[in-house]
Amino acid sequence: MHERRGGKPVWTADFGVRIHQVMNESERFRVAPGSRVKLSDVDPAFKGHHPDHAAAAAELQHYTERLRALQELLYADGRHSLLICLQAMDTGGKDGVINHVLGAMNPQGCRVAHFRRPSPEEAAHDFLWRAHRDAPARGEVVIFNRSHYEDVLVVRVHELIDKTVWMERYARINEFERNLADDGVAILKFYLHISSEEQLARFKARLEDPSKHWKISVSDYAERKFWPQYQRAYEDALSRCSTGHAPWYVIPGNHKWFRNLAIARIVVERLEAMNLKYPAPAADLAEIRREYHSAAQR
Numbered sequence: 001m002h003e004r005r006g007g008k009p010v011w012t013a014d015f016g017v018r019i020h021q022v023m024n025e026s027e028r029f030r031v032a033p034g035s036r037v038k039l040s041d042v043d044p045a046f047k048g049h050h051p052d053h054a055a056a057a058a059e060l061q062h063y064t065e066r067l068r069a070l071q072e073l074l075y076a077d078g079r080h081s082l083l084i085c086l087q088a089m090d091t092g093g094k095d096g097v098i099n100h101v102l103g104a105m106n107p108q109g110c111r112v113a114h115f116r117r118p119s120p121e122e123a124a125h126d127f128l129w130r131a132h133r134d135a136p137a138r139g140e141v142v143i144f145n146r147s148h149y150e151d152v153l154v155v156r157v158h159e160l161i162d163k164t165v166w167m168e169r170y171a172r173i174n175e176f177e178r179n180l181a182d183d184g185v186a187i188l189k190f191y192l193h194i195s196s197e198e199q200l201a202r203f204k205a206r207l208e209d210p211s212k213h214w215k216i217s218v219s220d221y222a223e224r225k226f227w228p229q230y231q232r233a234y235e236d237a238l239s240r241c242s243t244g245h246a247p248w249y250v251i252p253g254n255h256k257w258f259r260n261l262a263i264a265r266i267v268v269e270r271l272e273a274m275n276l277k278y279p280a281p282a283a284d285l286a287e288i289r290r291e292y293h294s295a296a297q298r
C-alpha cells in the first residue's frame with residue numbers, strides 16, 4: 001500500500017493515508033493502565049475523520065474482510081485465542097457490534113456468551129466461574145455479551161452485595177485475566193459509550209418500529225434512572241482493570257458506523273500483532289502432488 005522513497009514511507013493511495021491516520025486513532029480510545037477514566041470527558045458523538053457512514057463504508061469493508069481472514073488464521077494457527085468483552089448501557093449497541101463487526105467472522109471457531117442474571121447453578125459458584133467456563137479454547141474467538149464485569153457494575157449499583165465484597169473483585173478480575181493472558185488468550189474489552197439523550201432516542205426508535213418491540217423491557221427504563229451510578233461504577237471498573245494484557249477501550253457509540261469501524265480496526269490490529277501463522281502441513285506435499293497427478297491422469 002505504500003512505497004519507500006528516501007527511507008520515508010510515502011503513501012501512494014488516499015486510502016493508505018487514511019489507514020495510517022486511523023491506526024493512531026485506535027490508541028486514543030485505550031484506557032492507559034493506571035489512569036483515571038472520566039466518561040464525561042469522552043465525546044460519545046465523536047466520529048473521527050469521516051463525515052458520515054457512506055464515507056466510512058470502504059474502510060469498514062476493508063477491516064471486516066481483514067477480520068475474517070485473520071480469524072481463519074487464528075483458527076488454523078491453533079495456539080492462541082481471542083476474548084472480546086462488550087459492556088454498555090441498554091441500547092448501547094452490543095448486539096449491533098456482534099451482528100455487524102463480529103458477524104463478519106466464520107461461525108466455525110466463533111462463539112457468543114451472554115451474561116444474564118446468574119442461574120442458580122452459576123450463583124452457587126464463585127463469580128468468575130461462568131466467565132472461566134466460557135473462556136475461549138485455543139483457536140477460538142469468544143465474545144462476552146456483558147461479562148464478569150457485571151459483578152462490579154449491576155451488583156454495586158443495586159447494592160446486591162456489600163461494598164467490601166465488590167471492592168476486592170477488581171484485583172480478582174485482574175488476576176483472572178492475567179491467568180488467561182499467560183495461557184495465550186488475547187483480551188480486548190470495549191465499553192460502548194453513548195449519551196443518555198442517545199439512549200432515549202433509541203428507546204423512541206424501538207417504540208416506533210414494530211420489529212423492535214420485542215427488545216423493549218420495563219427494566220430498561222428502571223435502569224436508566226441509575227445512569228449516574230452506572231457511570232461511576234463503569235469509571236471505576238475501567239480505571240482499575242485496564243491492563244497491558246487486557247486493555248479497556250472507551251468507544252464513542254452514538255454513531256453506530258463509527259463504533260463498528262473503531263472496534264473492527266482495534267480487533268484487526270490486535271490479531272495482526274499476534275504474529276499468527278498457518279501450521280506446517282501434516283502431510284508430505286510432494287507425495288500428495290504425486291497422488292494428485294496420478295489421480296488426474298486416470
Ligand code: ATP
Pocket residue numbers: 090091095115116117118145146150151154155217
Ligand atoms: P438486550 O437487552 O439487548 O437483549 P441485555 O444484555 O441487556 O441485552 P437482558 O436479558 O435484557 O440482556 O439483561 C441481562 C441482565 O442481567 C442485565 O440487566 C444485567 O445487568 C443482568 N446481570 C448480568 N450479570 C448479572 C449479575 N452477576 N448479577 C445480577 N444481574 C446480572
Ligand code: MG
Pocket residue numbers: 090217220
Ligand atoms: Mg436489556
